[in-house]
Amino acid sequence: MKRATLLLSTTLLAANAKIVHEWGTFTTVSGSDGKLLPGLHIEEEPLPPFVYSHSGMSFGHLAKNPTFSMTEAGLFPRSYKGISRNYIVKNCTVKMETPVIYFYGDKKEKAHVRVDFKGGTISQWFPQRKDGEKLPPLKKNPAAQMNSTIDFSKPFNGFLEWDVEAIPRHLVDEALTFRPHQTPNWIYPKVTDANVLKVGSEHEDYLFYRGLGNFPQAATFSVNAAETLKIQNNSSHLIPFALAFEKDGKVVRYKTFHQGINPNSSAEIPESKWNTIESDEWRLTIFKVMRTGLQKQGLTPEESSGMIKTWWNSYFEQDGLRVFWILPQPNLEKILPLKITPTPQKTIRVMIGRSDILRPKFEQQLLSSLDQEKLAHWSHHRFFVPFTNRLRTMVKLPYIAQPTKNFLASRMMKTWTKSADGQTVS
Numbered sequence: 001m002k003r004a005t006l007l008l009s010t011t012l013l014a015a016n017a018k019i020v021h022e023w024g025t026f027t028t029v030s031g032s033d034g035k036l037l038p039g040l041h042i043e044e045e046p047l048p049p050f051v052y053s054h055s056g057m058s059f060g061h062l063a064k065n066p067t068f069s070m071t072e073a074g075l076f077p078r079s080y081k082g083i084s085r086n087y088i089v090k091n092c093t094v095k096m097e098t099p100v101i102y103f104y105g106d107k108k109e110k111a112h113v114r115v116d117f118k119g120g121t122i123s124q125w126f127p128q129r130k131d132g133e134k135l136p137p138l139k140k141n142p143a144a145q146m147n148s149t150i151d152f153s154k155p156f157n158g159f160l161e162w163d164v165e166a167i168p169r170h171l172v173d174e175a176l177t178f179r180p181h182q183t184p185n186w187i188y189p190k191v192t193d194a195n196v197l198k199v200g201s202e203h204e205d206y207l208f209y210r211g212l213g214n215f216p217q218a219a220t221f222s223v224n225a226a227e228t229l230k231i232q233n234n235s236s237h238l239i240p241f242a243l244a245f246e247k248d249g250k251v252v253r254y255k256t257f258h259q260g261i262n263p264n265s266s267a268e269i270p271e272s273k274w275n276t277i278e279s280d281e282w283r284l285t286i287f288k289v290m291r292t293g294l295q296k297q298g299l300t301p302e303e304s305s306g307m308i309k310t311w312w313n314s315y316f317e318q319d320g321l322r323v324f325w326i327l328p329q330p331n332l333e334k335i336l337p338l339k340i341t342p343t344p345q346k347t348i349r350v351m352i353g354r355s356d357i358l359r360p361k362f363e364q365q366l367l368s369s370l371d372q373e374k375l376a377h378w379s380h381h382r383f384f385v386p387f388t389n390r391l392r393t394m395v396k397l398p399y400i401a402q403p404t405k406n407f408l409a410s411r412m413m414k415t416w417t418k419s420a421d422g423q424t425v426s
Contacts, residue, residue, distance in 0.1 A: 018109055018166065020344045021194075022351075023299060023307045024099025026327070029356045029386040031393065032363055034222030034232070039385030041080040041089040041212050045097070045314060048181050051208070053082030053124040054135050081212050082123030083150065086138050089212070091153035096120060096211035096336075098185070098310060099351070102194040102303070103166035110165050112341045113207060117158040119335060120213020121150075127199035127207070131161040152214035160209055166195040176203040188309040191302045218331040219261075221323055221357045229269040229321070229357065233261045237328035241293040244269055245286065246321045252282040256289055258296075261325075286316055290324070297326055298348035307352075315354065318382070322356045356383065358390060366391055 027044075029037045080089055096117065103111070115122065121133060138148045150156075169192075177196060190205045197204055218235040233239050242257040253274035261267050277285060287308055294304035308315070315324070327335075332351050340347070358366075366387055369375045375391075378384050 018111070018342075018344045019104035020101060020340060020347045021104070021299060021303060022099055022101045022338070022347075022349045023294070023303060025097035025311060025352045025354050027095040027097055027354045027356075028093060028217060029358070029383050030221050031358050031390045032223045032360045034220045034230075035393075036093040036217065037383075037386035037389045038091045038093050038214075039383075039389050040095045041083065041092040042382070042385065043081045044095070044382050045185055046183065047124060047210075048179075048183050048186050050179055050181070051124055051126045052128055054121070055082060055084040081210060083121075083135065083212070084138070086148060087135070088149045090149060090151040091214050092212050093152070094120065094213045094215060094217075096122075096209075096213065097354070098189070099209055099336075100189045101207040101338075102191060102205075103164070103197060104194055105166055106168055108165060108167050108171070110163070111344075113162045113164055114339045115160045115209065116337045116339075117160075117211050117213060117335070118337070119215030120152065120156055120211045121158040122160045122209050122211045123158075124210040125160055125208060127162065127197070127202035127204055129160050130163050131159075133158045133160075152212065156213065158211060158213075162199050162207060164207070165198040167198060169193075169196055172196040172203065177205055185310045189306045191300070191306060193300075193302070215335055217353070217355075218328055219323075219325055219353065219355070221355050223321070223357055223359045225360060227271050227359060227361065229323075230266055231257075231261060231268075231323060231325070232266045233263060235328050235331055236263045237330050238263055239328060240297060240326045242267075242323060242325040243286075243289060243293060244274075244321075244323045245316065246274070247316065247319050249319065250278065252277045252286070254282075254286060254289070256293075258293070283316070293324075293326070294350060294352075297350040299350050311354075314382075320356055320362075321359055322354060325353045325355070327351045327353055358387075363390060363394065367394065370395070 027040065029040065031037055080087075081095060083089060099115075101113070103109075121135070125132070135150065136148065189208075194205055197207060199207075216234075218233070218237075219239060220232045220234060222230050222232070224230070229244060231242060231244070239257075239261040241260055244255040244257075246253045253276050255269050255274055257267060290308050291301070291304045294307060295301060299307070315322075329349070332349060336351070338347070338349065366375070366378070369377060370391060375388075378387055381387065
């Protein structure tokens, strides 16, 4: 326990104390006007096959065809983020990415854990849950199944429950937490000082869940015609840390707000105020900045590094403009209340908002691509559906309703024309 004492402090690790730490991410995409764009229900980071979901288990990371996932039974259409493609998913503006919950303590303890998601569904989880929300059933008539709709603009309150036994690591055979097909984003969150958690017959180093939803954000992000980024704190509470990040090929720009953004106020970053790095050194700089911001919220160095490594590719290796910001604690507790019985001595929860924003010049690129019938270039982008939804607000459908035959046959155009609101993907 010496290392745990150093990380969590002697005060917290009093005799038989139970400490709980959690981190995770909420992902959104905004147009330059600051409005959230729907269409975030597509799986971005595949999970190991043993993870549970509304649709069952999938070997998504083994699929050679991006349209399909592999299971022991063969191939089936790849699911959305834990939801079968037999549903039409509408108005999903938020992805809840990989919250993980750690327990720390020096003796075996049992606990009941419940997470509620006010405005969304908890669609993926591990270990197996004791209880949780169920999706509305699909139509019994296979021909009518695609009429089954999940509309996140309507009230949706998900939940998840586990009965957990937290066991000090030295009392557990490490082989119990090994299972094949673990992906890097499953391994990176593991920390050496946390308890092993036993749920039913399954053992793991943390509790894991993901979800989809639609709820008001504590912050909004916009970019004006002069390409100035504006961060607006809509909350009556301090956003304690924010990092604006932009990557364009090998050029990286960033701006940090170590003191946070005050309640009901805004911060702006004009083009002249960015810090620019034009070498691979940016990775070390950004890693350290992000880690410092996470540690100041109470995460341990190992937890902070684990979170950054888990999401590094999605956070920082993709071109585009995005802001990472810590959700104010009162806002987090309102959206995602966590109840653990008996109550831990100390609970630290750190949830990062990952907010991608489309610059006006990028939106013009999309419009230009449409004129040149080259929008299919973006068809495999992780945010293609939000891109098309942004275009819908910028042009009228009759303007784009006369594509060439080849363009109409493309996967992109099928996506565009399948539904009026662009919430489904062919």
